[in-house]
Every structure is written in C-alpha cells, then in structure tokens.
Amino acid sequence: MALLEVVDVSKTFPGVRALDGVSFTLKPGEVHALVGENGAGKSTLIKVLTGVYQPDGGELRYQDKPSQFGTPMDAQRAGISTIYQEVNLVPLMSVAQNLFLGREPRNRFGLIDRKRMDREARTILSDYGVSADVRRPLGTLALGAQQMVALARAVMIDAKVVIMDEPTSSLEPREVQTLFGVIRDLHARGIGIVYVSHRLDELYEICDAVTILRDGKLVHTGRLADLERIKLVSLMLGRDMAEVRREGATAFSGAATGDDQAPPVLRVRELNSRHKLHDVSFDVRPGEVVGLGGLLGAGRSETIKAVGGAYHLDSGDIEVDGKDLRKPTPVRAVRAGIAVQPEDRKAEGIVPGLSVRENIALAVLPRVSRGGLVSDAKIDAIVERFMTRLRIKASSPDQAVGDLSGGNQQKVLLARLLATDPKVLLLDEPTRGIDVGAKAEVQSLIDELAAEGLGVVLVSSDAEELVEGSDRVVVLRDGVVVGTLTGDEVTTEDLMSTIAKDTREH
Amino acid sequence: MSTETVAARPTIDGARLRAWLPKYGVYIAIVLLVLYNIFFTPYFLTWSNLRIQLIQVAPIVIVALGMALVIGTEGIDLSVGSVMALAAALIPLYLGYGVVAAVLVSLLAGVAVGLINGVLVAKVGLQPIVATLALFVGGRGLAVVISEGKLKDIRDPNLLYLGSGDLLGIPVLVWIAAALVLVIAFVVRRTVFGRRLLAIGGNRPATELAGLPVKRVLITVYVVCAVLASIAGLLSVARIQSSDASAVGLLIELSAITAVVVGGTPLTGGKVRVLGTVAGALLMQLVIATMIKHNLQPSTTEMVQAVIILIAVYVARERKTR
C-alpha cells in the first residue's frame, strides 16, 4: 500500500524539463530519502507533491486515490506538511501562537484561551525536546528548536506525510539527534517522511528507502541499506563508473597548468563559521585551477563567498599575493584582486535591467572615468574586448542583460569579473543552467585564464567537470576539508570515494 | 487583435503595451491634453499662460528630480517638503549676511537632512519610508520653530531676482530648473555615481558582491535629493517674496512622487527617467491648469490627481514574475 505516490510525472518550464517521467512511492511509516544535486528535480518534485506546481503529465495518488492539490494549503489540509529549510513560521509571534495559529483553543466567549494554549503547547513541545518558554517569540529560539516547533505543528495538524527539506543544515549535532528521535517516533506512528539531505551519514542513519534524481529523471529507487555509499554518490553525481573512465565529455584540455614552485596567489587558512565551515584551509598557485569538491551543503559556496568577503567568518586568514586581507569585505576583496562569480547568477550576479555594457563596466567604473565622468570610449574598448573574447552574443552592447540567454548572462558576468584584472577567480557553478555550447566555451575559457597565470577556484556539482577542469581538488564535507586529490588522484572515482567515506567508522 | 492594418509591424499584444505604456504614456497624454487645450481652452496658447504654468511647475520639477534619483535606488524620500520649509525658514535669518550666505546656509540644511536620511537608510538599515518619516514629521516643526511661526517678507533684490526675474524673456526660475534637469540627466547618464546608483537599485546584493561602495552611493543620493529640495525651497521663497515655513512645500512629496511615477520611473528601482519625470510634472500641472480653466474646483482636481496616481502606479507595477 502506498501512502503518497506519483506515477510518471513530468513538469516543463520554459527551456527546462524539470521532471521527466519520474515515479516515486512513499509507504506509511517509511523514511524516504530524496537525493540529487542541484537541478536534479528534487525541489520540483516536492512542489508537485505539495500542490505548489501542477504536473504537466502523470498522476499523483494519495492514499491510493488519484488526487490533485491546487495550493499548498490544499495539500496541508489533506495531511501533507512540509518543513522547509528556512523555517516557515512567524518569528515575532510566540512559540505557542505559532504552534496553534489558525486553530487556537477558544473559550466560551469565542476568545482565544491563552492559558490553555500555552499549557497544551508546553505539553506537545516537551515531546520534541523543546523546553523553552512557549510565550517567547519564536525567533528567539535556536534554529533547531524552531524547526521542532514547525515539525510539531505539522504533526499536530494530522499530517500523514511530512516532507523535510534539508532539516539538519543549520543544526548542531545534538539537535540532529533530537530530530532523529522525533523522526523515529513519527516512523513508529506510521507517518511517511520524505527526507531531503546531502549528508550521507545522516541518510544511512535514519532513512529506509532512497530515490535518486538526476537531470529531472529517476535514476534509482529502492532500499537504502542495499545501496553502497560509493554507488549512491556516483548515481547522484551522474556518471556510470564505466562511463567515467571514457572521459572527454568536457572542453577542458586536461593539461596541468600550475607551477608548484611558485608562491600561492591565494592562501586560505582555518576559515571558521558557525555550523557551516570548520578550519577550511587551502592554497591556490598562479595558473592553477583548484576544485572544491563535495555534495550540496558541504560548504563550497560558503567558502567561496567568505573569500570574497561576503560571508560572515568567525575566524580565519585570507592572503592574496602574500598580503593579508584583514576583515574581508567585498570592497576590500575586489581591491585585493579577488573576483567571485556567485552561484545564483540572477539574484547576486547580473543587474538584469542594465545593458551588457553597463554590467561589464560595473566594477571598473573608476578606472574608465576621469573626475567622476565616465569615458564611453574607454568602456567601449573594454566591452568590445570582452564581448569578442568571450563571444557574448547580444543584439548590441546596449541590450538589457535580463533579455539574454543564460549562457550569455554568465559570460557577461565573467566579463565583469575579468575586467577588474583579478589575481584570483572564484567560480561557483560557472556552467550551471547554460546550454552545451556556452558550457564548452566557459570551460575552455577557464583553461585559458589559468594558462595566463590566474589562480582559479572552481566549484561544480558536475563531478566530471570538476575533475577535468581542476589540477587539484579539495574535498569538503559538512564544512570540513576531508581530503585533497592531487596528480593522478584527480579522478571521479577518487572524488566520489572521498566524499562517500564513512566518517562514523573512525 | 487584427494585424492587417499594421502588417509591417509586430502585433501590439498586451505584454508589449504594458511595457510601452509606462515609458511613453506620459508624452502621449501631454500631447493629447495640449491639443485639447489649444482647441477648447481660451487663452491657453498665450505666452503669459505658459509662463505661469512653467513658474508654478519649476519647484515641483526640482524636487521630483531628487525624488527620481532616490526612487531609482528603490527608496523614497518623504522629507522633501520639510526640507523646503527648513530652507525657507533659514533664508530670512541669514539674509543679513548677504544672499550668498543665506543660500549657502539653506543648502547646508539640505545636506544635513540628507545625511541623516542617508545614514539611517544605508548604515542603520531602516526602510527608506521609515527613515525619512522622522524628518517629515519633525523637519517642518523645526522650520516653523526657527521662523517663530511668522511669515516674513523678503525684500532682498538679488534673491527676488531668482524668483521673479527674467533672463532672455524667460523666468530665471525656469532657467534654473532647466539647468538642474540637464545636470541630473548628465549625472545619471555620464557619471560613475549615476551608473552605480542605477545598478544598486537594479540589484543591490549583486552590487555589494561586486565591491561597489553601496552605502556611500546611497548616502549621496539622499543628500542630493535633500539639496535639490532646499533649492526648491529657497526658490519658492524668492517667488512668493515671503517665507512661510508652515506652507512652503506642503504635500510636495506627493506631487514629486506623482511626477516620478507618472513619468515612468518604476518604484522598484533600477531605472531613472529624468525627462519622463519632467514630463510627469508638466502633465500634472497641465491637468490642474486645464481643470481650473474649465471652472472645475480644486477639490475635483485633487480627486482626479488621486486617480491618476493610482493608474500610473498600477500600470507600472511590477508583475509577479522575475
């Protein structure tokens, strides 16, 4: 008997086939891991399950009946609750109010019975290991406790299915254990749980079944205990072991370009940030491409942003060309020669309303101007140079960047970074969401730039791209450097086995 | 929609119209209104009438220029009317030291207010509407306190020349407004500051990550806006030939925001239409003038204004996507 099931669902967005004939079955009392890298279709699938999206094709069955949820509220009323990564409660309202919002106990005058509400909230939450004062604003609780409140609320409204989207990403280890206790309890009560996470140790500890998605397709589903870790990772990262050996699907030349005698152009030492990074250290030499490997949430993007001065660090040292970057801010980082290409191109990269010209020149305006007045001739020279070199296809330099294709947007962003004459280039998923042609162009550009002596840090969820593009790969897991692959070790097999290494066996 | 008559051109569909209307709607409205007036309003096309209209609209244009810059950064400045009042209140106090001193002092008041607004927005991190509310409330009170609640006549001929003099047959006031329009248009198009301002309004996280001095630019924008408002304030004093801190610039923030919005600058930032803003101010002035000429009461004018504002904002409003 299936509790919640989708059969052969598809969902297409303009230009992307987000789900392609995916089937997924959740049984009562099952903790079902849903895994896949970014863009694999996990979040689309979750949104189909919870009524945010309507599938283009296929069937959704709930409690063995064909169902359709028009809105998240419909799904919730039917008993499907979602606990999001960012807790979706109201931080300024009290814990008890959050727990009961919309179904507060009322007295005979129709007024909310506060005493009863608080009392019941205390009882309920004590089962979840939350002993805080329920009259306090929710936002003053630790994130773990907030998540417990969300979970308690979901269960309280008679959820039969609870979907958890990376619930442990901001929890302390002991909070994780409390969460797992609760999950086991739900499991015992026959509630089905969809558990999205990239922490392998956790998956193997808590989940019964697993479904792996890649590029919108179902690649594997079955009992988790029957699946080796290395196999799981290779299924996620998308290459068959045999296929990996054939290699050659990327445009990288494969030739090592770094000079291992040269002093590092970027020295990163012991970066620490609560929950996210723990003593992350690595070096990048001129002409070297250093890959940051790991699964989603391992701390790769955080590391890159921290080096770029845009992520809060509790401690750590960053040196560029032997000069210490004290108190990194984006302004100081750019000045020191660091250029960061953020993961989310639309939200943090381009300025969509401005033209290609303006975007490329954005960070170098002082250099192309005199007395605060911009010199169009100088800008044109730069824009011309990079549009040609990066083969940016736009109807004219005055076209708004928001109207370009993803690949060209990415090239504009890279042009903006290169225009600052950086010493180190940090690229976070440079080829995500762009077409094959542009992908190859960006890959060979990275090679070229390294050959010219730039230090490059590369993050990619595409294992092959990472391995073929990098001279060295620093592997992160849960914010810790767990290994560095050099020379002949830079292979997808070694990468995957390093990622999959079972830390519990130490 | 039939395309036969415009076969050569692409179809005018809803989306295209929606993109097109905020941009050019204001110019069309002006042309239509002018045509209407030429045919139906007696004495409309006379020099003295145009002159009055231009003189009346000049202070609004000046304030609206600053407002357009602020709105371009996804902000808003409610304190402009209070700044005008402050400038007006300070003028008579320092006129004894000469026109230059008086003008400088009132401009300095603008700088001070702008700094406060800018720091509250950029450094403290308040929402612009909240940050500028304090001076909206307190600024005018302070102005009235400074002027001791009295209406003061201005007799300094140099200052009066700014308000009511002519240069080459055109009021000095209009020359000043026109010059400021050119300056701001130049700043937006040609300067580092202008481009940064637009980028910040277009995508603030991206500009922060790109290493732009976001806070400095924001503070400067609010200072420029307040200085423009104080210029408008002292010009108003010069025109009316008296300083009345409780009346100068009352509700001008509304007229300025209207001019900016009607002129096609989106409240969501990232774009500044300088000429559109001027056109927006002119259009509202024309609407009012037309209605007065046709013996409609100011009350009707106000209600019509309210509707125009709503339509302009509705048309330009950001749709959910993106």
Next chain:
Amino acid sequence: MTMGVVSDPPAIVAEDIRKADRNDRIVGVVQRQGALAVLIVVLLIAVAAFPNFRSLDNAATILVAAAPPMLIALGMTFVIITGGIDLSVGSLYVLGGVLAAWASQYGILAAFALPLAVCGAIGLANGLLIAYTRMAPFIVTLAALLGARGLMRAISSEGSNTYLVQNDAFRKLGNGSFLDIGYQVWLVAALVVIGMVVLARSRFGHSVYAVGGSEDAASLMGVPVRRTKVWVYVLSGLLAGLAGSINAAKLGSGVTVLGTGMELDAIAAVVIGGTLLTGGAGTIAGTIAGVLLLGVIQNLINQVGNVNSNWQQVISGAFLALVVVAQTYLVRLRRVT
C-alpha cells in the same frame, strides 16, 4: 547514542536559551514599556514643575483632546502591525467631521452613520487595492489622502462652508460628561478595550500579527492574508471617520482646515508605543502610552505659554527617529542566537 524522543529533552537548550532569554527580556521590556516609562517620567516632572498641570480639569482636558488621535492611532496600530501604513486617516478624519456636521440635521444616528459609511468605504478601497493589486500601501493611501481631501472640499464649497451641528443631542455628546470625564473619552476607552481584546485574543488579531510577521509563512499556515489586509484598512477608515464625527460633536461644526498631519501624529504615537513599523509586533497598550505622551507634551507646551507649539512636531519627529533606530538595534540584538 540516545534514541528515544522523551529521553533526550534538554538537547536544544543550555547557553543559547539563557543568552536569548536575557536579551529577550531586556528587549521586550524596553519595547513594551518604554513609552509608558517615558510617560511616567514626563508626568512626574510636569506635576512637580507646573502647578496648573495637576488639576483634574487639566487631566480631563488632556483626555478629551487625546480622544480623536487615540481612535486614529488605534486603527493605525492594526495597519502597522500588518506591515502597512495608512496615510489617508488625517483626510478621513476631516471628511468624517464635515460629513457628521452636515448629517446631524437628520439626527444623531445619521451623524455617526454617514461618516462611518463613507470613510469605511474609502478604507475598503484602500484595502482592496493593497491586498489584491500588490501596490505599495503608502502610495495607495497617499492617493486616498488626496482623494478624501478633494471629496471633503467638494462637499464644503471648497472648504469655505463650515456646516454647523444641527442636533442638540449630538452636540451634547461632544461636550457633556459623566463622572467629570467627557462622553467621548468613555466611548474611546470602550473601543480601545475592544481593540485590545480583538488584537490579543481573537483569531483575526493573531492573523494581523502573522501577516505582518511573515506574509509568506502566514499564507502557508493558512492565514487569510488578503482578507486580513482588507479588514485592517476598513477598520482604520472607520475609526478615522468616527474620530472626525466625535470631534464635530465637540466643536459643534465640521471644521475643514484641521487634520493635516493627523496621520503623522498617529504614526508617531504608534511607533513610540513600541509597534514595529516593519510589522509583526506591537500592542495597543503601547499606543495608548504613545498617544498620551504626545498629548501631555502638547499640553505642557501650551502651559509654558510663550513656547512655539510647533516644538510638539519637533519632539514627535525626534522621538520617532530615536525609537525606530533603537528598535532596529533591539531587534538585531534579539536575533543573536
């Protein structure tokens, strides 16, 4: 490794909670009681320094003067807690007064019903536009400010016609008193109490907080976001109209030149009372303290006599800036965990 749920309760506690607790208590006290504390200090100083201030008469005067602003601030509290703002209330207040004075010729009921109907309708229009077209509240209500002012002038011959209250009962309501305290004060006090109960103890009240605290979360949790927004603007319009009505009863006429800046005083009072302008938190008790504080300061300024009454606005503005900046830091402090 521990397994059971109940066996491991203290997992999410310890130092974080203690730290948060301390911050939270400080913040909570400052936010909720700040205005009250300042009010008490000001009252003490006033009582010590101004012999005239102490009289019962003066206290009654302060309360009567504070009645209309209190009503407007009451509605504004709801609006601001949803994260919105209503700039139209000053105009609605004047419009309500003019309508009440004119309608009083048809009886006392009409003198209340007409302003409530018209101002409620304008509030409804505000609410619908804000909730359904997602236009910014400040711009919609700014337009309503203009529109309501136009309407007021249109029905009063461009503001030159001051309708006199024709109804003795209505006039008496504005000037009579019970236990030496004006009727309108009793009315306002009753409405304030109802408002407090509604905000704190009804599902609608909780929805108001939820919408302002996090609109996305609220709608995911099943709160009727749009309906809640519409209602707070209707409420704000109704209360502004009622404020105009009782003011007309007191003055005996529909004065057309009052009310500019009323909305600002109301916003100032609400914010000084500890309500976050960003929405999601605030109390009516705080708003009462805020309104009274501003009322007492105004009263003192009048007592001193030769001091310019515009200091009132300067002080409001300064308070406002201080409170808003302090709130921003307090909220940040609160989120250290």
